[in-house]
Amino acid sequence: MDGTVRFTDVYVDDDIVDRAASVLRSTRYVKGPVLEEFEAKFAEFCGVDHAVGVSSGTAALLLAFRSAGVEAGDDVFVPGHTFFATASPVLSLDANPVFVDVDPETYTMDPEDLAAKAATAENPTAIAPVHLYGQPAPMDEINDIADRYGMAVVEDACQAHGATYRGERTGSLGDVGCFSFYPSKNMTVGGDGGMLVTDDAELAETARRIRNHGRDESGTHVELGLNYRLDEMKAAVGIEQLSHLDDWNAARAAAAAKYDERLGEMQGIETPTVADDGSHVYHLYVVRSENREALREHLSARDIQTGIHYETPAHLHSAVVEQMDETPTLPQTEILCEEILSLPMHPRITDEEIERVCDAIESFVGVPA
Numbered sequence: 129m130d131g132t133v134r135f136t137d138v139y140v141d142d143d144i145v146d147r148a149a150s151v152l153r154s155t156r157y158v159k160g161p162v163l164e165e166f167e168a169k170f171a172e173f174c175g176v177d178h179a180v181g182v183s184s185g186t187a188a189l190l191l192a193f194r195s196a197g198v199e200a201g202d203d204v205f206v207p208g209h210t211f212f213a214t215a216s217p218v219l220s221l222d223a224n225p226v227f228v229d230v231d232p233e234t235y236t237m238d239p240e241d242l243a244a245k246a247a248t249a250e251n252p253t254a255i256a257p258v259h260l261y262g263q264p265a266p267m268d269e270i271n272d273i274a275d276r277y278g279m280a281v282v283e284d285a286c287q288a289h290g291a292t293y294r295g296e297r298t299g300s301l302g303d304v305g306c307f308s309f310y311p312s313k314n315m316t317v318g319g320d321g322g323m324l325v326t327d328d329a330e331l332a333e334t335a336r337r338i339r340n341h342g343r344d345e346s347g348t349h350v351e352l353g354l355n356y357r358l359d360e361m362k363a364a365v366g367i368e369q370l371s372h373l374d375d376w377n378a379a380r381a382a383a384a385a386k387y388d389e390r391l392g393e394m395q396g397i398e399t400p401t402v403a404d405d406g407s408h409v410y411h412l413y414v415v416r417s418e419n420r421e422a423l424r425e426h427l428s429a430r431d432i433q434t435g436i437h438y439e440t441p442a443h444l445h446s447a448v449v450e451q452m453d454e455t456p457t458l459p460q461t462e463i464l465c466e467e468i469l470s471l472p473m474h475p476r477i478t479d480e481e482i483e484r485v486c487d488a489i490e491s492f493v494g495v496p497a
């Protein structure tokens with residue numbers, strides 16, 4: 129079969145284009161009713177009282193940390209195995225990221241390592257579990273540790289729109305949740321965008337204020353903020369995309385089940401482990417191989433796109449290393465980053481494409497074990 133098996137795919141239809149065009153024609157581009165509608169729908173989707181649309185997932189995290197009271201010198205626990213943007217807002221507030229290792233099976237924050245590090249921290253203030261690849265972190269254990277030290281829990285749900293943990297949606301599992309609508313995510317707004325969600329009315333109000341230059345209802349700038357707003361046109365795209373999200377997540381899960389079935393039999397390939405207490409929305413379908421580089425080249429030679437999320441652990445990027453007194457060692461994170469490979473995954477991937485990827489992997493590893 130010819131053609132490239134694409135790693136990801138973005139959906140656009142006439143409804144999306146028409147809704148965005150109607151905002152363009154209205155000439156009301158910011159701070160309007162379309163964003164309010166998107167926020168209300170997204171809050172309902174997550175099962176929370178408040179949603180605050182912002183300019184990116186990174187902005188959501190920054191506003192969440194600030195609104196939850198993180199200040200210079202505070203310790204914020206973040207996993208080593210994540211995108212840089214979980215940690216960079218912490219550093220930009222002059223707070224200290226304390227990097228925690230991940231569970232070798234699920235790749236989410238390891239509660240044991242978290243508990244050990246929290247016990248010796250000077251100013252334990254917040255925990256930022258990441259629902260990595262679309263799988264919720266072990267929130268019961270993390271919330272217990274947060275309660276023990278009076279810490280806030282800021283969920284980085286940037287890869288996990290719609291995933292559930294013990295029946296509840298991500299974003300509703302801690303004090304505040306953060307989402308990204310970057311185009312490759314499970315839903316987008318047609319460009320960069322993000323959302324902060326919470327049940328805490330005061331926290332939501334603070335985030336809304338910081339999003340808009342720290343300005344209160346009376347128009348006074350009562351604290352330092354910048355412009356982190358989400359445009360009306362993007363909100364319009366978001367409303368349409370959100371209406372498809374459950375179906376798209378189901379299609380991702382079905383594609384993952386097909387991958388699991390074939391790849392689970394292959395020697396030297398480790399397929400994702402899903403914890404019993406959650407659902408996985410497969411933002412990424414990530415396998416492990418000790419021959420990752422050779423496997424990647426083998427797939428590339430057969431026109432199969434892949435990705436690596438992430439090649440460098442968050443705590444080993446030079447921008448982080450230079451700001452920390454000591455660079456921690458996180459054994460599970462560091463070995464993972466050498467072995468992981470993200471396979472093509474999106475709601476419209478076909479059975480033939482999945483078969484082609486699996487055939488190519490089989491020809492790399494040899495016959496089924």
Ligand SMILES: Cc1ncc(COP(=O)(O)O)c(C=O)c1O
Nearest residue numbers: 184185186211213214286308310
């Ligand atoms: C885990 C994680 N955190 C944070 C972000 C930052 O989101 P954004 O790219 O919208 O700023 C992303 C997305 O790229 C992410 O995957």
